[in-house]
Amino acid sequence: xxxxxxxxxxxxxxxxxxxxxxxxxxxxxxxxxxxxxxxxxxxxxxxxxxxxxxxxxxxxxxxxxxxxxxxxxxxxxxxxxxxxxxxxxxxxxxxxxxxxxxxxxxxxxxxx
Amino acid sequence: xxxxxxxxxxxxxxxxxxxxxxxxxxxxxxxxxxxxxxxxxxxxxxxxxxxxxxxxxxxxxxxxxxxxxxxxxxxxxxxxxxxxxxxxxxxxxxxxxxxxxxxxxxxxxxxxxxx
Numbered sequence: 001x002x003x004x005x006x007x008x009x010x011x012x013x014x015x016x017x018x019x020x021x022x023x024x025x026x027x028x029x030x031x032x033x034x035x036x037x038x039x040x041x042x043x044x045x046x047x048x049x050x051x052x053x054x055x056x057x058x059x060x061x062x063x064x065x066x067x068x069x070x071x072x073x074x075x076x077x078x079x080x081x082x083x084x085x086x087x088x089x090x091x092x093x094x095x096x097x098x099x100x101x102x103x104x105x106x107x108x109x110x111x112x
Numbered sequence: 113x114x115x116x117x118x119x120x121x122x123x124x125x126x127x128x129x130x131x132x133x134x135x136x137x138x139x140x141x142x143x144x145x146x147x148x149x150x151x152x153x154x155x156x157x158x159x160x161x162x163x164x165x166x167x168x169x170x171x172x173x174x175x176x177x178x179x180x181x182x183x184x185x186x187x188x189x190x191x192x193x194x195x196x197x198x199x200x201x202x203x204x205x206x207x208x209x210x211x212x213x214x215x216x217x218x219x220x221x222x223x224x225x226x227x
Contacts, residue, residue, distance in 0.1 A: 036218075041200070041221065042221065044155075045218070089155070099145070103154055
């Protein structure tokens with residue numbers, strides 16, 4: 001069964017610190033993996049997207065990595081800001097027009 | 113101003129009533145999706161449509177209905193048969209052709225509360 005597991009479920013960090021969120025997946029055949037940021041009460045917004053051949057993709061202070069062999073991805077946030085407080089969702093796409101597979105998300109709280 | 117719009121942002125309904133949530137996109141995307149999000153849960157797929165006049169059930173279609181009469185519009189009706197309809201509903205769209213990544217774009221969501 002196609003699944004995406006994220007850890008931790010929630011995380012609290014001090015402003016200015018770095019953090020790393022994890023995503024493991026069992027989606028096959030793999031097409032691409034996206035990380036989305038979702039603010040409370042809003043729709044998710046894409047941060048990064050990676051295909052099979054890409055190991056790293058950056059978007060400002062966000063850096064995503066992908067290991068297609070171990071089927072793992074991580075999202076690293078550098079020098080966190082209060083505005084980074086949100087849920088981060090890992091989403092994996094299989095080849096073809098099949099529906100996306102969503103993780104449950106990691107709820108990040110950045111405190112002053 | 114391109115994108116996906118959902119209306120209303122907040123919706124209240126009495127138990128036993130049907131209600132329709134609106135979703136419109138001007139991105140010229142072929143595929144449209146409806147998801148439900150509950151606290152602490154991932155997004156769950158209700159219905160999706162790859163082309164006009166065609167749609168498929170997702171994982172939790174019971175108690176919901178949709179139509180796709182126009183490419184731009186994909187309204188969702190929450191019927192009285194849906195036993196626990198209070199949730200945050202998200203509409204999304206993505207191209208199915210001419211795009212390597214076929215990124216899915218989300219609307220701002222509608223929060224439905226059943227009183």
